[in-house]
Amino acid sequence: MRKFVLILAVLMLTGCATIPTAGPVVVAGPNTVGSQTDVEFLPAGPAEGATQREILDGFINAGSAPQNNFRIARSFLTDEAALVWNPAGETMVRGVYDSVMVTAATEMTYSAGIVSVVDGAGVLTNVEPAQTREWSFSFARVNGEWRLSGVPDVTVISESTFSSTYGEYTAYFVNHNQTALVPDVRVFARQGDPMFSVARAVIAGPSPYLPNTSTAFPQGTELVSVLVDDKKGIATVDVSDNVRQAPTTDQRIMLAQLRASLGEFTNVTATAMSINQSLLAIAGVPGLETAVQVDDRPLILYNKSFGYSHNSKIESVPSNAASIVSLEPTSISFDASTNAAAVSSPTGVYLVTDGTEQISVKESSVEPQIDGSGTVWWVENHLPDLISVFADGREFLVDGPWRGSAHIVGLEVSRDDARVAIAINDLGHAYVLVGAITVDATGLPTAVNAYRRLSVSADLIVDIAWADSNHVAVLGSRSGVVHAEVATVGGGSRLIGQPQNPTGISGGNKGVSGLVVISGNGQLWKPRGVGWQATGVFADILATQH
Numbered sequence: 415m416r417k418f419v420l421i422l423a424v425l426m427l428t429g430c431a432t433i434p435t436a437g438p439v440v441v442a443g444p445n446t447v448g449s450q451t452d453v454e455f456l457p458a459g460p461a462e463g464a465t466q467r468e469i470l471d472g473f474i475n476a477g478s479a480p481q482n483n484f485r486i487a488r489s490f491l492t493d494e495a496a497l498v499w500n501p502a503g504e505t506m507v508r509g510v511y512d513s514v515m516v517t518a519a520t521e522m523t524y525s526a527g528i529v530s531v532v533d534g535a536g537v538l539t540n541v542e543p544a545q546t547r548e549w550s551f552s553f554a555r556v557n558g559e560w561r562l563s564g565v566p567d568v569t570v571i572s573e574s575t576f577s578s579t580y581g582e583y584t585a586y587f588v589n590h591n592q593t594a595l596v597p598d599v600r601v602f603a604r605q606g607d608p609m610f611s612v613a614r615a616v617i618a619g620p621s622p623y624l625p626n627t628s629t630a631f632p633q634g635t636e637l638v639s640v641l642v643d644d645k646k647g648i649a650t651v652d653v654s655d656n657v658r659q660a661p662t663t664d665q666r667i668m669l670a671q672l673r674a675s676l677g678e679f680t681n682v683t684a685t686a687m688s689i690n691q692s693l694l695a696i697a698g699v700p701g702l703e704t705a706v707q708v709d710d711r712p713l714i715l716y717n718k719s720f721g722y723s724h725n726s727k728i729e730s731v732p733s734n735a736a737s738i739v740s741l742e743p744t745s746i747s748f749d750a751s752t753n754a755a756a757v758s759s760p761t762g763v764y765l766v767t768d769g770t771e772q773i774s775v776k777e778s779s780v781e782p783q784i785d786g787s788g789t790v791w792w793v794e795n796h797l798p799d800l801i802s803v804f805a806d807g808r809e810f811l812v813d814g815p816w817r818g819s820a821h822i823v824g825l826e827v828s829r830d831d832a833r834v835a836i837a838i839n840d841l842g843h844a845y846v847l848v849g850a851i852t853v854d855a856t857g858l859p860t861a862v863n864a865y866r867r868l869s870v871s872a873d874l875i876v877d878i879a880w881a882d883s884n885h886v887a888v889l890g891s892r893s894g895v896v897h898a899e900v901a902t903v904g905g906g907s908r909l910i911g912q913p914q915n916p917t918g919i920s921g922g923n924k925g926v927s928g929l930v931v932i933s934g935n936g937q938l939w940k941p942r943g944v945g946w947q948a949t950g951v952f953a954d955i956l957a958t959q960h
Contacts (some may be wrong), residue, residue: 459489466553469560470514470522477501477569478579480603492554492561503567505532507576509544520553526570536583536600536611537621538904540869582905583608584884585615586674586704587627588667589832590853594703595674596627596832597883599904609679610640613651616671623866623904626832626850630667632660647683649676655689670699705883706829707923712930712938713748714953715739720746723951737766745781746957756782756790763792765804773804784960785827787857791834793822801825801836805858812862814847816840824878827851829960834862835886837875844875846886848903868901871909879921879929879958887929889916900926913939913946920956932956
């Protein structure tokens with residue numbers, strides 16, 4: 415791919431005023447460079463005779479250029495300030511307007527409405543509603559030229575610049591019983607060193623949003639380097655000597671984490687670890703799953719037959735299909751690995767395995783969901799803001815950071831059983847939360863915590879589904895216009911078309927391309943290009959596959 419270098423001239427303004435997006439602190443956004451993703455932003459450095467305001471504008475503008483450890487941004491600082499400034503301390507993503515206020519002869523205050531924050535570890539948190547933040551800057555003369563002598567450890571960039579210069583990357587961590595790897599999306603500057611940043615994140619450990627996962631690297635491990643052999647595609651991660659003392663099992667998991675995390679870079683086909691540039695012999699990396707697979711065929715109920723749909727026929731019927739159908743279900747969530755189903759019917763909520771157990775006599779207001787432990791999750795009509803959980807004969811309720819006026823309208827447990835996605839409508843507002851699932855020693859859920867809010871545009875949600883281990887698909891509407899979108903857990907979101915009269919959505923194996931939507935007349939739809947195409951298959955129920 416060709417690389418486009420944008421030399422960005424800084425248009426200077428003077429005085430105290432509100433600055434629109436087209437003003438001096440904003441760089442070219444994605445519309446300037448078309449569909450190219452390999453874009454290098456190179457703002458101009460300080461001009462001779464620049465005013466204090468021009469120096470501040472130029473410094474903020476240079477936050478879009480992380481190359482060479484933000485070399486251009488540091489050129490606006492005094493030598494002393496350049497040595498101590500930490501641009502990765504926080505990255506603030508601002509909205510449309512910001513402003514500058516002169517507070518003293520050599521001091522200014524910069525303020526902006528912040529919509530997202532990325533911390534030093536690459537963990538993104540959306541700020542809703544936007545919050546105004548302000549920072550103080552001080553100036554000093556250096557050889558007759560103004561330079562910044564006091565700056566906060568922060569980088570502030572606009573939303574459009576952020577989407578063009580930062581990317582989503584995945585660090586993987588091991589679950590509670592070391593049987594699977596759980597993804598943790600991080601956001602890093604594309605023109606920085608994202609591979610090094612991802613490896614460092616893997617070593618440091620999971621974000622606060624995944625408290626029930628861990629890294630196999632011992633505390634105090636330091637990342638020395640990440641070198642890629644471009645001919646062989648091998649990424650070698652050099653780490654500190656304390657890794658040598660770790661148990662062999664832990665070393666194998668460390669390498670599995672790095673392989674999964676760095677394997678998402680297109681130029682990496684294999685990963686190795688070294689100490690002092692000497693390769694570690696780590697044999698037999700455990701087969702930890704990074705994405706639990708389900709059947710590619712839609713799982714449906716149609717004309718009192720339950721099974722997988724193929725060419726308008728139902729085949730591969732589960733062994734307990736007759737028991738499921740006999741309940742006259744209104745929704746079905748099925749786990750093929752355990753042959754267990756959570757079923758909703760007008761007479762209540764049921765767990766169907768080799769036998770049938772009624773776990774609630776009240777109908778659920780959402781489609782009950784099964785997880786890998788055989789636990790059932792649902793919402794009772796008279797408790798629309800609480801999640802009921804039935805785990806091996808024990809029932810408990812889950813509350814969360816939502817108001818009492820909230821209505822939970824959808825939920826689904828991720829296939830790694832580490833997280834649950836929850837869709838909420840609340841008096842004209844809609845949002846999706848993902849919470850971390852705490853389990854006991856036997857793997858049964860005991861609580862949900864560490865909620866994070868996903869970025870979605872809908873003001874009314876119809877249904878949600880896990881598209882893959884990193885993304886939640888959302889059916890919803892905004893201002894009455896129905897649409898589908900997919901939100902990254904720990905990143906942004908994007909629209910994926912407008913299916914016709916959708917009433918439900920289910921995930922498959924291939925991200926967005928594996929999604930299936932059911933419409934009000936029972937027609938099944940799948941994504942095709944930028945739209946949705948009818949499959950010719952009809953169903954009474956589109957089941958969730960866990």
